[in-house]
Amino acid sequence: MKKILYLAAVLLLAAACVEPMSKETFQKGEGPYRFDVDMSDSTSVYDFTFYTRIDGGFFGVDAPEEIKMTVLWKSPSDSLFGETVFMPLIDSSGTFYSSQITAPYRKGVAPLEWGKWEMEVVVPEHVKGMRGLGLITGKTRENGTR
Numbered sequence: 001m002k003k004i005l006y007l008a009a010v011l012l013l014a015a016a017c018v019e020p021m022s023k024e025t026f027q028k029g030e031g032p033y034r035f036d037v038d039m040s041d042s043t044s045v046y047d048f049t050f051y052t053r054i055d056g057g058f059f060g061v062d063a064p065e066e067i068k069m070t071v072l073w074k075s076p077s078d079s080l081f082g083e084t085v086f087m088p089l090i091d092s093s094g095t096f097y098s099s100q101i102t103a104p105y106r107k108g109v110a111p112l113e114w115g116k117w118e119m120e121v122v123v124p125e126h127v128k129g130m131r132g133l134g135l136i137t138g139k140t141r142e143n144g145t146r
Contacts, residue, residue, distance in 0.1 A: 050135060
């Protein structure tokens with residue numbers, strides 16, 4: 001009986017050691033925002049979503065419709081890639097005083113080079129009330145499982 005309990009405990013511990021299929025990181029302040037992105041698993045593709053919180057009744061008559069961001073990627077071999085993207089300011093959830101914004105960035109990414117990448121995001125025009133920027137990295141196996 002003790003062997004069965006011991007085996008069950010070991011199996012539960014082994015199951016708890018599985019790598020999560022998503023990672024969420026939030027950087028406070030005005031930026032630039034730096035994220036470490038692990039794309040080492042060559043059997044997976046990756047999804048990226050940005051999020052932020054904006055405080056202080058931001059969504060008034062004069063509020064912009066989007067945030068301009070420059071996204072710079074550094075590969076494991078130090079190659080640089082960059083692009084300008086726009087994060088739409090559609091209120092995902094919130095109140096009059098604070099709004100949570102979530103916007104997909106890229107879906108189904110299979111990198112040119114497997115390994116640990118670095119991402120830097122620059123918001124050239126400060127958005128009043130913006131607390132920072134977050135990145136959600138999701139991983140999907142080629143067979144479709146998360």
